[in-house]
Amino acid sequence: MYLKLAMGNVRRSVRDYSVYFATLALAACLLYSFIASGDYLLALDLTAEQRSVYGRIGSVLEAFSIFVVIVFIFLVAYANRFIVRRRKREFGLYALVGMGRGSIAAVLALEGGLVGAAALVVGIALGVVLSPAFGAVAAFVFDAPWTPHVAFLPGAAAWTTGSFAAIAGLGAV
Template structure:
């Protein structure tokens, strides 16, 4: 198969599966826009000049890390749902004569097109959202705050971060193809979700972390001075959840 045929087939697949891809694509765009906005404000010098600005930046830096981890798991889950629905289609390609190496190339092209489009649109929306958030923060803090229009550092960080996330998602898809037989791929979309099994140890650990997180949050007197306690409490609650 030549490159033009791969590209044509990848574009056709995205169009034919648009009902599945659009919610996933919309989710990617929103997540990328929010990620860019957070990191753009973190790197903005104007925020450092106002009262409480450094504290806000510290909180947003932690929020950026937490947001990255949550984005990875959220997009992995959304992707696994789409891939499950497409297993029959991929199995059919295999039956029609496409080898797994051809299917891998096709998935690489599909993932690259979706990643490029979502990052392009997400950053574009993030540029606008950054200005809106800057105006809102200026109104809430009652201080003049002019955020930069474009943050090159935030763009680079956003592109690199989500390239890594999309690569992890793609590796997950390749692993699914490599480890599953054709007959299992053909029946993949018909297999229902298994009922999750309760695990006593994780339930007890989650309860302890949740209680500890809330107790720690109640002990905070001054958010500016007790930033470490706030971050620890957030980590405990998120981990427990």
């Protein structure tokens, strides 16, 4: 019952959730692209000196991706507050018909989960498509030959999914 209600609410509030969706999809795309860029760098024909520079850059990219996660936690928290404020009357109506606070929270969590899951899939797909652009930039920086190739990297997708779950969970709290 809650799932059906949540799906209907997402359809009705598509304008409100579009900002939330775009924020989450961008987060997933950037996270995937940062992590995948390491594998694209490894695929380049780099000299030993360039590989040592890459090793240092890899740790900087990981640290920067953690910074991106923290920024997106705050953006998701803001988006959640925006949605709750915007739909305050609707939640008041739910309370009037007898839904408890826990039930209302469950519906809101399901709505966020539905939008979040769709945003994760779209974000990773965009990341897969855009990651070669990061490889092109890296090839330019290292003055290495580059050929475009699109690849789905399961490790990057798993890291993105875990980070995404942390973003959604901490943002909701």
